[in-house]
Amino acid sequence: MPPRSLPTDPTLILPPLLSLVESNAYSAHQKTRTTSARLISHGHPEEAILVLFEVSKALLKKGETGSGVDLAVLMLAAYDGKAEKVTDVSRGRCTNLIALCPASGNWRKTIIDASVNWTAKNGTSPAGDATLLYYIGALLVREKDFLKAEPHLISAGTRDAGRLLGEMGFEWCQSGLIDPSPYLLRLTLPFLLLSPPSILPARTTLQTFLSLLLAANPSLLLQRIPFPSSKPGEDDDEILFTSLPVANWLQLVVRSVQRAGPEGKAGWSELVGTKYRVLGRPGLRDEHVREAVQIISQQTFKIAPPRGAGGANMLGDLMGSLFGGGAR
Template sequence: MSNRSVEKTRNRLKKLIEDGSHYEAHQQLRVLCQRYLKQENYPAAIDIVFTGATSLLKAGQSGSGGDLCLLLLSVYRDGGVKPTSESKGRIYQLLNLLPTEEPTRKRFLNEAVAWSAKNGEYPNGDPDLHHFIGNLLAGEDEAYAAEKHLLLGTKESAEVLGQLLYRWYAADDSFKVGHYAARAVLPYLLLNNVRDANKVLDIFSSNLTENNKNLTNSLVESMTSEIRVFPSLPLFNFLRLLVLTVERGQADTFRNLRSHYASHLNDVPDWNEALDQIGEIYFDIQIRRQQNLLDMMGSMFGGGGPAQPSGRPRLQAAAPSSAELD
């Protein structure tokens, strides 16, 4: 079928939706999509399904629109479509139109990431896509869901994650700052992303000093670096020293650090497995058993913190930038 014919069909179906014949348009769109797929005309199938989904969502038909969103991903998978700026751009547009209460939205999020992992170069899913989804969920105060995507996102994701976790921490007991910072720092280290572990700690340090004028702290300088420590926040200090030790690659210092903070680390036993893995990754300290990284992150995120943060400033889900680490 020619481009002109596809455009004519697309416009006819858009008119059908605008006239209120939503069910008829939805059914015709699915039939046309299957016809194009049999012809292996994937561009036409993508064009017609994306246009139809957009029109139905704008018309308030979230159920039918959500169904076509899932159909679009099916076409992507069948057609071997790669995660490009164009293919991801369609997903971003549809996500901004799908209502938060629409049941198919969560499935669309998950399947979009799964498609990008299967058809792209990143086994855990495309970082730009993770950044967009994490940013979107953070703006909706869905902290538990957002943090997992932001951890696997771009270099811009660390800023969003750090600010999100600090706002989340601010609604809890003041001594739990280390608990919240660790939700980003430990996974980042497990992902070999020291840069963003430092970024999150810098965000926490800056917010702590600006928002708690009476909080005692001091700047400790060496020939190669400087860190701010807070005597009343031992677990937070441990995380800062942990990242510094990782950067310097000092196995003995790592062992001594865990020993020195042992009494405080006893209060966070769920950190132990992550710290063991960090010891093996960076210092070649062998451990007996390894847990899958994503499973470990899931267990770390399973508890702690308020049920959901609320009343937070919304963050706009802007188009993401490059996923490459500096």
């Protein structure tokens, strides 16, 4: 007697599995693992992905978080196995499962990490898919988990992410009741450490943060200083000169990097020399700011670092220190 042919159509596979979730979640989890492995081994990864997604979703809704996350990770492994491209559908499955995970514990982080890693391998950016990163960052901002939201939004690197970072920074410093300087630095500088620097989100973050800060604390604004455009046909810019030296310095830094070129070296050297000394102690340790300046000088302005400065992984170390703890 020939062996019984097992179904591969998810519309036949899913009803008994989803019914089993309600009566015996453990058995549903185990049967789904076995079924998905069979489907993949017989050349049906798409069907396996759909089965894993639907049962994972049902388990998470039922509060079986560990089992649901396990199947979600298997789904993402199946994505990797077939080099699934990042699309609205494939990304949407990830965000759907992330949304169903409770914020407490590490289960949600497991799905988030696996999702970002998949998009980094199969998307267009080595940092991960910008839309996914923005979704994760926005979710964490709504939960007031600013420290965890920060790297996701910076990695997203979009105008929307910059706007949300600026709003987050303003709330983080309690509308200016806490010195905003370290928050301005940590949310703006990382964009300028990239090669090439990411100007749009840097400017958007800084502009949004300052606009909210000055609206809540009008006395901080001392003067609006015109900043001529560097290109014919472009609208002139302006510097919001405030009583916060860090805010003034960052505005000039962003614009200097935006206009970088051989002719900009002298202005940059002046900005990070004499004018840099007005920073004092901005909250982040001074060496972090000095290292950031050195990286920008070297990468953007092609200025050789001082002898003995930095190391092979200085950028990685600096980014780690910037993201490593709350601003103080």
